[in-house]
Amino acid sequence: MIQLQADSLTKRYGKKSVLNGISFSYEGTILGIAGANGSGKTTLLKCLTGLLKPSSGSVTWQIEGIIINQADLKSHLGYAAPYIQLYEELTVAENLQFLSDLGNHARQSDLTGLLKTYDSAEFSDSLYGNLSTGQQQRVKLAASAVKDPSILILDEPGSNLDAKGKKLVEDMVHDYSSRGKMTIIASNQLDELKLCDKIIDLNK
Numbered sequence: 001m002i003q004l005q006a007d008s009l010t011k012r013y014g015k016k017s018v019l020n021g022i023s024f025s026y027e028g029t030i031l032g033i034a035g036a037n038g039s040g041k042t043t044l045l046k047c048l049t050g051l052l053k054p055s056s057g058s059v060t061w062q063i064e065g066i067i068i069n070q071a072d073l074k075s076h077l078g079y080a081a082p083y084i085q086l087y088e089e090l091t092v093a094e095n096l097q098f099l100s101d102l103g104n105h106a107r108q109s110d111l112t113g114l115l116k117t118y119d120s121a122e123f124s125d126s127l128y129g130n131l132s133t134g135q136q137q138r139v140k141l142a143a144s145a146v147k148d149p150s151i152l153i154l155d156e157p158g159s160n161l162d163a164k165g166k167k168l169v170e171d172m173v174h175d176y177s178s179r180g181k182m183t184i185i186a187s188n189q190l191d192e193l194k195l196c197d198k199i200i201d202l203n204k
């Protein structure tokens, strides 16, 4: 079981203050983060995962009752987002192999199988930079799954995806949930938020 606790989080960008001391706890498998453009969804994801240090407040992750420190958290995370880029000059397969070779995660994914699952096998040998935005999004989802992470972070996962692609996101989230992993989805899309068992609404 994975537990997340956020206490009094605020992020300041110069004079602008975002998140405004938000606190919440979550112990489930699919958490949604909703809110208008600019409300702080991405900022919250980055603070939760250590990509950004909050200006005040704290984040605590526990897996099976054991507190995970910041250095170890990375090895548990998969992250797909518009601002997380893959290498344009490598092929799709090379990108996934590169990610797979990073770190020493215990489980090696079957990368060919992963590309099939994310409907990306046909462009396995294409340069990532030559793919359409929707094809790139499918590959980003596959890339986030390379480590078979315990915690999956999806920032606007359905962006640029057609109906079949959106179904891939749904299947991905349900698969992770059925295996007791935690997914956090930041989105304004109702079809994505309806997958979640709790929603943090940053508009409130």
Ligand SMILES: Nc1ncnc2c1ncn2[C@@H]1O[C@H](COP(=O)(O)OP(=O)(O)OP(=O)(O)O)[C@@H](O)[C@H]1O
Pocket (backbone or CB within 6 Å): 013, 016, 018, 035, 036, 037, 038, 039, 040, 041, 042, 043, 044
């Ligand atoms: N690096 C930064 N420097 C200055 N301001 C920033 C920075 N990053 C974010 N902000 C500001 O913080 C606020 C929240 O941004 P954030 O990207 O977290 O919102 P969001 O809810 O994810 O937005 P969207 O739905 O448009 O993706 C915005 O007003 C944004 O301009």
